[in-house]
Amino acid sequence: MSVHEDGDHFGLVSDDGSYGTALWLRWRxxxxxxLLVLPDCPVAAPGPDGEGCCLFVDHAKQHTWEDTPEEVLCTT
Known part of the structure; x- marks a missing residue:
């Protein structure tokens, strides 16, 4: 996720195997x-082969496929 100093912080724990959700930690x-089960972000990059976002619905800042200063890896 984007670097930030305040507000909620999230960490992916596991893709729990349920379609469209993952297990996340949230702290401040x-x-x-x-521990939360959050729905996956449904937004994909433009184009016919657009990569899906690896975050959750209503996440802050940019999607994982947008330009970021650090590489963001998805779990499979």
Missing amino acids: GSDEPE
Whole structure:
């Protein structure tokens, strides 16, 4: 995800195997992390072979297939 100092932070735990969802941790500052099942982001890159976004619905900032300063890997 995009680098940020404040707000919620997320970390992918596992693609839980259910179609369209994944298991994520969410935390803010020193708060205890919360385990969530979130729906996958449905947005794909433009074009006929557009790569899908590897984040969750309503994530902040850009999709994983957009230009980022760091490489973002999806789990398979």
